[in-house]
Amino acid sequence: MTEQNLIQGCLQSDVLAQRELYNHYSPKMLSVCYRFAQHREDAEDMLQEAFIKIFTQMHTFQNKGAFEGWIRRIVVHTCINFLKKYKKFNEHTDIDYANTLFVKEETIPSIMQAKQVVECIRLLPMGYRTVLNLYAIEGFSHKEVGEMLEIGESTSRSQYTRAKAMLENILVTKRIIDNPKPEFNWMATIRNK
Amino acid sequence: MNSQNHKDALEQFLTDETNKHEMFASDAVWAKINNQVQKQKSWPALTVIAFLVVVGLSLATALNYPPDNFLAKVKYNDSVQIQRQKQQAAIIAATPLDDNFEARISPQKITEKTFTKIANKKSAAITDSIPLLVQIIVENTKKEADITIDKKVTTQETIKSILPKTELPILTNNQLPVVDAKISSELVTIATNNVLEPITKVEKKENIATDNIYKDFYAALLAKKQAPKNNKWTYDIYVTPSKSFRKLEDDKERDQYTNSSLASNTNTTNSTLNNTVKHKPALGLELGFNIGYNLTNRLKFKAGAQFNIRQYYIDAFQIFGVATIAIVQNNRLDSLNIYTRFGSAGSSYAATILDNRLYQLSIPLGLQWDAIQGKKLGISVGASIQPTFTLNKNVYLISTDYKYYANGESFFRKWNFNTALDLNFSYKLKNAKIYLGPQVRYQHLPTYNDAYPIKEYRLDYGVKVGIIKAF
Numbered sequence: 001m002t003e004q005n006l007i008q009g010c011l012q013s014d015v016l017a018q019r020e021l022y023n024h025y026s027p028k029m030l031s032v033c034y035r036f037a038q039h040r041e042d043a044e045d046m047l048q049e050a051f052i053k054i055f056t057q058m059h060t061f062q063n064k065g066a067f068e069g070w071i072r073r074i075v076v077h078t079c080i081n082f083l084k085k086y087k088k089f090n091e092h093t094d095i096d097y098a099n100t101l102f103v104k105e106e107t108i109p110s111i112m113q114a115k116q117v118v119e120c121i122r123l124l125p126m127g128y129r130t131v132l133n134l135y136a137i138e139g140f141s142h143k144e145v146g147e148m149l150e151i152g153e154s155t156s157r158s159q160y161t162r163a164k165a166m167l168e169n170i171l172v173t174k175r176i177i178d179n180p181k182p183e184f185n186w187m188a189t190i191r192n193k
Numbered sequence: 194m195n196s197q198n199h200k201d202a203l204e205q206f207l208t209d210e211t212n213k214h215e216m217f218a219s220d221a222v223w224a225k226i227n228n229q230v231q232k233q234k235s236w237p238a239l240t241v242i243a244f245l246v247v248v249g250l251s252l253a254t255a256l257n258y259p260p261d262n263f264l265a266k267v268k269y270n271d272s273v274q275i276q277r278q279k280q281q282a283a284i285i286a287a288t289p290l291d292d293n294f295e296a297r298i299s300p301q302k303i304t305e306k307t308f309t310k311i312a313n314k315k316s317a318a319i320t321d322s323i324p325l326l327v328q329i330i331v332e333n334t335k336k337e338a339d340i341t342i343d344k345k346v347t348t349q350e351t352i353k354s355i356l357p358k359t360e361l362p363i364l365t366n367n368q369l370p371v372v373d374a375k376i377s378s379e380l381v382t383i384a385t386n387n388v389l390e391p392i393t394k395v396e397k398k399e400n401i402a403t404d405n406i407y408k409d410f411y412a413a414l415l416a417k418k419q420a421p422k423n424n425k426w427t428y429d430i431y432v433t434p435s436k437s438f439r440k441l442e443d444d445k446e447r448d449q450y451t452n453s454s455l456a457s458n459t460n461t462t463n464s465t466l467n468n469t470v471k472h473k474p475a476l477g478l479e480l481g482f483n484i485g486y487n488l489t490n491r492l493k494f495k496a497g498a499q500f501n502i503r504q505y506y507i508d509a510f511q512i513f514g515v516a517t518i519a520i521v522q523n524n525r526l527d528s529l530n531i532y533t534r535f536g537s538a539g540s541s542y543a544a545t546i547l548d549n550r551l552y553q554l555s556i557p558l559g560l561q562w563d564a565i566q567g568k569k570l571g572i573s574v575g576a577s578i579q580p581t582f583t584l585n586k587n588v589y590l591i592s593t594d595y596k597y598y599a600n601g602e603s604f605f606r607k608w609n610f611n612t613a614l615d616l617n618f619s620y621k622l623k624n625a626k627i628y629l630g631p632q633v634r635y636q637h638l639p640t641y642n643d644a645y646p647i648k649e650y651r652l653d654y655g656v657k658v659g660i661i662k663a664f
Contacts, residue, residue, distance in 0.1 A: 016520065016644065018230065019603045020529055022223055027215035034216055044222050048229075055230045117210040136204045137211050168203060177206065 128163035435655025510539025
């Protein structure tokens, strides 16, 4: 079925079309939910809520942008609402947690890289992770992130800076990326002078 | 959402990697989504049917109960009432003095009455023990009698000759019980048959009217006392342990379309399909009740409600894959891919068993015919059609390439029709009847809807045990 057929079928509450749409988009969207959620069960609950909204609000899709983008937006907003509803993030706890974070050094096979990157993001404290997900991956501005999370724009910026630094550190430790800042070589500096 | 035009290398790396990542949700997630979405547009069929059944039963009860209300049959009209009042006035005027109120309450009369009562009780006990329907009216006997029996006839010796084994009280003329015309004529017949001549005359009293209401009342009481209980309504409760078998048929309609990837394996037949799907029948249960109405002495109409548990097991293997289901809809071949964890073939260490268990509600409507009605034992046959609503849908179906088992709720048919045939051997207890016998139940429509090309038909064999009682 083409995307247009799927949309038409869903608008007519055709179960087969709904199932096909779910099968097509749920793997990606569950990954999105998983990055926001604390546990896999929470991610599945978020996905469920999101798809119920998608099927019931299908008539509001106006064919102006990409259908996947529309679905993704619903999923992200559902995740944020879910976190707010169940008070899953707490800034103070997040910072405490960040200070005690210990990442074990290991070598990751490249085939598992995407999964490991997601797992690394999930190692971040909830507040940092949410800001990073929204800004760096989902492409929201700090202003929008601030509005969504009901925090100031500057708070969003500072949280993102810390989150990014922490994630970078984790990725390096896990040897997923090379160290972007080479160690300071004072001998080389003197020679150059 | 604003796209950031100047993403740094790390941000770009994160975006690329996370976009590659995919995860598969458990089957329960889709089940919940589907339930939520479909619930909003579901037709409240069960509620409507339950309402119709309740209304139907209430109407039937209201129209048929009570069947023999004697008061309902007494219709008054002015002329009859006036005539009756006149007759009563005439009776009072014609009644001898000793029947007047003052005379009746005199100590002598009361003593006589007491003796009469005692005597009549004994007499009633005797008459109850004989097959003749003798109704002795104790009070106000003279007023309500149509006939009298000559004192010479009803001596103790005469009755003794009729009822030689019973003891009779000694009755004087004044204490004679009055019997109605039918009974007295029978007595006369018996008396004459028994050679005793003393009956001289049976004369009808003029001008002593009998109140029709009383007559009806006594007749109703008499009928109630003597007629055997013949209630047309019954109810029964039963349980049927049963085993579910199934047969699969592939309609292969998809082969007409030129899409080779979805075409069925033309070498396969229905028998190979049934061999590929290794299923084992499992024990189920039917539990229900019926309200019955006797149409004739032997034929009964029954309606009720029934809860069913039907299940069978499928031998499967744990293997991750995509189950492709070919669908022919609106003259177009299409397919549905469902992620699954179960296959029809695999390594023995990954073997698992899938339980296809259904919970259903049925409304059996049927007839029962009592073929043999013995004093204690009986045989009856019954047939019913059962509109059936399935409460759950989490069953596994096989993909159209026969390789995987996938969650089949998207194709599940919620409403179906079953027919049940049963043969019952019954045994009559004091107030009830128990029965036991084999039952066959057949599902008319395939378990899955028309979009799914492999048709499943179910057949249950069970033993029905129940108890039936009259209301």
